[in-house]
Amino acid sequence: MSSVKPSMSEPKSPGSYCGVPAQRSSQWGPEMVLVKLEDCSQPLELNVIVKEEEEEREVKEEVENKEAEDMALKEEAEDMALKEEAEDMALKEEAEDMALKEEAEDMALKEEAEDMALKEEAEDMALKEEAEDMALKEEAEDMALKEEAEDMALKEEAEDMAQRGEEAEDMALKEEAEDMALKEEAEDMALKEEAEDMALKEEAEDMALKEEAEDMALKEEAEERVVTEVENREEVDGNTDPVRCR
Helix, strand or coil: CCCECCCCCCCCCCCCCCCCCCCCCCCEEEEEEEEECCCCCCCEEEEEECCHHHHHHHHHHHHHHHHHHHHHHHHHHHHHHHHHHHHHHHHHHHHHHHHHHHHHHHHHHHHHHHHHHHHHHHHHHHHHHHHHHHHHHHHHHHHHHHHHHHHHHHHHHHHHHHHHCHHHHHHHHHHHHHHHHHHHHHHHHHHHHHHHHHHHHHHHHHHHHHHHHHHHHHHHHHHHHHHHHHHHHHHHHHHCCHHHHC
8 A cells, every 4th residue: 555654744633534624723834735644545635733832832932021021111110100209309309498598588688677777777866866966065055155145244234333333343253253153064064965965875886786796696597597407408308218218
């Protein structure tokens, strides 16, 4: 009996025996072979069956590749989320630092305005006291002129009385002595008032300088407190930053 061996070593497909043509399957390859079986008188077409092990390996590799791609995409998404979170934290910290800086500047401007107001008030007080001193001085001068005029009148009157006799002369001398005493007393009063005004003016200037020094100290203390708060906030934020901890 004559027989034809297959050109490939693949096993025969089910149903490819005598008189039954081989069934076509989508899993088989496109190659076709002609085979003569010992008990058959005509060739049959056999589909080459792809090995199941190769199919399973290909499917497994495809699944593993897909899982690896999914894992890579997931890690990339997580990295993007961490990066965005870190950028948001940085922007938030920058905004807080800007707010603290603006608050410190506003505080400094407010204190500077208050210092200017106090300085202007002290200057106004000094000008007011100077005006009052000028008024007192003018009043004292007017008093002195008035007294001098009165003294002149008394002197003239005394001279007139002197012409009438020694008694009148004695009276004139006595009145003149009293006028001199009054004049000296008025001058002493004017000098005393002027000294008191000078002391008040110096005291007001000392008060203004003391208030200005206190305002400067408060301003420096506020600036140092703001700088310390900013440094503490930066240190706390640096210790709690999730990106740095990672």
